[in-house]
Amino acid sequence: MLTFGAALARRCLRQGVAGPSTGRCPGASARRCMHDSADARAGQTPRVRFAPSPTGALHLGGLRTALFNYLFARQSGGRWLLRIEDTDRSRLVEGSQESLLRVLALCGLTPDESPSAPGDCGPYVQSERLSLYAAACEQLIRDGHAYRDFQPEAATLAEKEAERKTKKKTPRPNRDAIVPDEEEAQRLIAEGRPFVVRFRVPRKPTTIQDMVYGSITMPKSHADDPVLVKSDGWPTYHLANVVDDHAMRITHVLRGEEWLPSLPLHLALYEALRCPPPAFAHLPLLMNKDGSKLSKRSGGHVNAQDYLAEGYEPEALLNFVALMGCNWHGREGDNEVMSLSEMVDGFSIANVSHARAKLHLDKLRFLNRQHMARKLERGGEAAAELLSRARQALAGRWPEAKELMTQSRVEQIVRAVMGRPDTVNEIADTASFLFEAPDWSTSEAAKLRGDPETYTPVLHTALDLVEVASEAQARDELWLTTALEDFALRLEAANGWQAGQGKQRVMRQIRHALTARSRGPSIGTVLVLMGPALARERLHAALDHFASEASTAALPEQ
Template structure:
């Protein structure tokens, strides 16, 4: 494929970026990068009733957080701007009028109130369509008279009444839509703003979009778009419609089932690498079935031919697994940066950098989210080692426990070079000296030092505590 590939992600600024939108943006981005093409961000804000202030900034911020840098769009000027549809309305009106002049569209004077009334009367959709289409046959004189009276009106597509519309979809193959299944879609609303259908086609043509990669929910509208391309005499881009994202119960992923926005996951401590890796596999799979993929690896492996038709289940537990993997494998500097704010928020005073690094390293294997550090690193900050439970208390009361703790304290008193490795060596010496091993050896030491039966590696705890504090805890 050559470098004439141009794709776009075209969200509406109606709130936060949905994870489904993130997947659409990601697939467009991967396809562009794989093929040396251009990734465009276009803001489709023609539905002013749903516009949310600040949504554009949030969309851009979420894409950048996820590592999806667009080549053209708001704040990234290109040769095909502006990239916000509300700034392009004259262009849409021009083409709406051209469609009327060439017999592919007509002015409809049926009001929204009349349509509502027809639906309240439980008229069949076929009857409503028949009523709407009567305006196809209004005489030019009557149309001019109604316009001179400033009668509100829309401009509708004059869909064919017979035949079929055929197009090819990269994911779904050849598709044929019978003409009777296509209604006379509104192209220009009475307020002068275009609907999605007209603006989408005009912009994709003018921005030289080569591939339209979008969600399956737009598949039923594609026949209308093909009609518009044909009516305007334009080349039709290639289409690829992505499968739905589903809840575990196979219903469409929605807010009613929990978090669905990128901002939700970001605020809960999911890393962009984890979310992107997980979302990439919702409907697409690499040829070698490898699941752990960096952005560069995703770009190298991606192809639209490996996108499936079936809906993809959003497995929250799998996403958490991915996040844990990426958190635990992050460089220590990144882990410290991620975890430190949570320790401070919990009221802990951060120690000097080397000790903080040891605390984070010791706690890392328990982390799924950076916030988990407050639970698993608590032993390093508590003032005493009071047993956390009756079971923990009983651990220290056995004869083996008394022997182990006493012997270890005695051996440690002479230890000069206080490190985790040297502490570990002294524990082994106690094992040889007493013959006590396994749980009977380690559990009393853990409870004596921390009061807990679970937690980070004991030698690392001792290293952070230092000699004086460790001996004091072993004294009881």
């Protein structure tokens, strides 16, 4: 059974009338909109749009399209619209519209006009604009640019299946042979015969101008006339997209490269509707590192929300997609790490490349570390929000220590490990040495321990240092580091080692005892983070483990 909206659209198409007002230009007003001249748009404030379909999560390519539209609007003093294109009813995914709106909000991409913040071109959801498409379709039929096709859809599907199996194109009847006159069409409609509305594609080469790809000449089309309105009464993307872009006074369309082959059709629709077309800029596709198309089938994440869920900063994700397919060199500072405001200042559509961009996740990890550090250094709400998520990650990993994770304690930990974890979620792994005992039996730990002759005296020296340090000195990284370096110099001189070897050995052996990891914060920082009690506990445990190993090694073989 058709929905009310679909039935309304069918009635409008059959009877040649527009339905109730659901758009800016319903009925006769819609037809007047279609007849606007190009002069009416001269000097108009730039208007761009992001028009996703709620058929799944927001793809990285979609996020970049939204970002570039936002940047273009902000830099040109224009307006950025968000329109939901939900006419493909079979592919709608529940919750996907809310999900993509949430991602845009997290990334700070706030549209000037949208379903929740309407302007004078609403509604901003296509399923609420059916009368507008009906009026446009009526005009196309009346002017001879479109026709009703009553051929059974099942037969068409059977032909396509046969073509797929035989790899041979089934000759389609001449379109003039299948188009009934108006009297016959009305008789078939009265009988309840289903039909689609097709566009008469001009059979001629088309030269198009694109802001990214330049001038391109497309050969004349030999494909079937495309469907504008399906048999269920819903418009296809091509009709709804062109009608809405004109009715919403869109001046520039920035969209993915995959729509470039459809541009001749869209320009032909603009011409048939007597509408001035907007300027077009097609953005290069995003590819995997190996050059294959970025998709779920290739493995890894392709959706923005997956990266955000892993702990990547929204600012870093925006920065990442901004670098793909766009040259930012030459801007002030010439730095790859950019805030949204810095992107606005440095963006130019002229710098968008038509070379397809590859996904290098090492770059994303680098950018994320930089943006986390920026937030922490700048303080304010952004730093507080970062620390809040870090606390959640730490408490989620070690719930027994949750009560000890005060804001100041979390900030101390985050500042100490900053630059090592790639994401806020990884802070819990990087700081795990504070919450779990080291494993001194690993090959990494054995290599780190080094010379067994100096291990025990080095650890006893560290214990003495922790014991004699005052409360203030135990919190002073510089004092602790200087004291250990002084001991290292004495050890170096006593053993006749080369300059610097003493410090290297001492710090490595204390790191072995405290963390059993070859990498991490400086030893002075580790001692401050642990505090005297935990440091003593670790040093004693490491000495006991070393003694146990030595005893086992000394036992005679059985």
